[in-house]
Amino acid sequence: MCHFPDENQKVLVTRKYINELHNRLAAYERRESDEDPVSRNLEDLMSPEMYGETNCFTDDNLDTTRRSSGLAPASPSSSREATAAQEPGDVAEAPLTNPLAFHTIDWVPGPHGAPVFMGTSSNWAFGRRVLTMTHEAVTGTPLQIDNLFFDGNVYDLKWDGSRSSCARDDFCPSNLPTQDFAIYLINSVKFRCGRLFYLFDEESFMKQFAIFHEHGANHPGLSRLWCVHYLILLAFGKAFVVQTTRSQTPPGLDLFVHAMKIMPDFTFFECNFVEKIQVLCCAALYLQCLSCRTSAYRHRWGTDIHKISQAVSLALEGGMYTEMQGQYLDETYVQKCRLMWWTLYVLERHMSTLLGVPMFINDEHICTPFPARPDQGQRTSVMHIQVKLAQILGQIHRSRP
Known part of the structure; x- marks a missing residue:
């Protein structure tokens, strides 16, 4: 038994425990009115037979608990029993409800005044809902947004998205890491991401390098898109290998912003089809790492839109989701497309779930096999695991209420 010396001390108990005490008291009063009080003793009061009627773990009381919480309809007989057990002066208890199940906190005030939608499957949105409910329950006041981090506001990119002040002439070896250090950064990206995602084709990329x-x-044989690709990979590499505690921005952020400034408008830009999707995936993945989920999903720069959804659209237009069989298709190209498709599939599933938005394409429409790379069996096995996890994630996401 718990002893509380201070009578004003507050004790937190569950509603289920209070309901159990009410049921025990009602059963005790009925038993006392039916039997002679002298013939009963303390052992009879605490006997298992008595608690068998009111044990909260029996089927009858589980049904009663479910009905009281609004999870199951009450039968007429059970309603009469509950009415008989209730004293005339008692007040009916409100049913227990889950506030997260009715989507009443899907919209919250944003940092700039506009409401922000929090997706139903987003773990970030779930944490924000719980924080809001806890703050209101403890303090009785709404949660202030001044000290909260919203999507895209964790780091200051020091850029407003304009490309007017950007010139490609700034892209020269003297303004970038040295050749040896650049190779080291690229190898770090390959080591950490190469088995998970197909972010760049090493052979063609190093030729341009x-x-x-x-x-x-300014060499005519150098692809403009490769310059963007190169800067993003350098930004990833610096984030992986450079350790700093003084800077308020992640290492390599300046390289990423530079890449976005020289990103071409893809509306009329002709380039390698697979590399275009790789650049979009690299940019989206980097933005995701910066806690810019919305920008990673549909990230917009200036008047052009480059996003994971656009990468999926390009892949669908190119038929990457099919078996890709035809006399005009080179086997090497087919294997690259399959690697690219499953990389894109994994990224899209994860980003859609984190943002809490519907998936782009159903698994039933995908018939492309896994890439056949006998010389890289371990990498293929890792991709199999990644895809299986993404498929399970998609099934959970589609089954949400």
């Missing part, structure tokens, strides 16, 4: 460091950025 050699041209850039030998002839500069």
